Amino acid sequence: MIVLGIETSCDETGIAIYDGHNNKLLANALYSQIALHAEYGGVVPELASRDHVAKLIPLVKEALFEANLSLSDIEAVAYTAMPGLVGALMVGAAFAKSLAFMLEIPAVAIHHLEGHLLAPLLSNDNAPEYPYIALLVSGGHTQLIQVDAFAEYTLLGESIDDAAGEAFDKTAKMLGLPYPGGPHLAKLAETGRKGVFHFPRPMCDRPGLDFSFSGLKTAVLNAWEDQQEKSLAVKADVAFAFQEAVIDTIVIKCKRAxxxxxxxxxxxxGGVSANKHLRESLEALAQKNGFEVFYPPLEYCxxxxxxxxxxxAYRLAHGERDKGNEIHVKPRAPLSQS
Known part of the structure; x- marks a missing residue:
């Protein structure tokens, strides 16, 4: 099927067209709301929802133009139904269901995290085979999942408080860095010095695959507030040590899984998978321990x-589709509900 994909779970409006007949992405249009939310230092849900309303139709037109298709060529609509900001999800779901109803084609609800799990398959040159361990690491989630086949997922571990990306953003804000803080902190860390600060590797001294980053964030805050001189160089040293602690923790847990x-x-x-230091650390671990590591192309992280x-496309190929025209979205939902 030629599937139109709609993503509106948070602060990006994403529209894409995927050819399920030939396993090929035909178009991908994306609008980020970073500039909209920057002055508030974080995502404002009401503004996010309104902006999705404004951007959906122009992005659908852009994707159709890129794919050299008309609306009548679309054979199904897939949309993010969970988890995310409920207002933003409602915008995408209502648009998707209305479009499917108008075109008399099926619609299918998608779990946002399943989308991230399958994103590496968009790279036809280096797509992983089953089974694999998936590390989902973003602003909202840090999870280790065993993927035995499509739709066969087992949660092995997850963050019991802040996600890794959330910890990056909150620590960056603590250090006075611009929004969105995570990428700015990672860039600043490149100029930091090793060994000036040392922060804990949370929950690595006990069995299990769960994560916790809230205590690490507090340790950074205490260290920062203790500094008499809050220069850019000291800030870079703190950023370096924080990033090192987060990535070491993730690498330890991946190795254990x-x-x-x-x-x-x-x-x-997930968004944090674009982090350069994380990729270097996991590549080194893979070479040392004899396993393969895969990532989505950077634009799909x-x-x-x-x-x-x-x-x-995968869900539809397995015979799944929405029943009726009711709209159901969930701000929180485990992957088992996909």
């Missing part, structure tokens, strides 16, 4: 319509 399951493939997805379109 691969060893416990005896699986030799690791897939890394953050939220996008392409991952929803490919997830929709």
């Amino acid at each position: 691969l060893k416990e399951t005896n699986i030799k493939r690791l897939v890394v997805a 953050t939220d996008n319509g392409a991952m929803i379109a490919i997830a929709g």
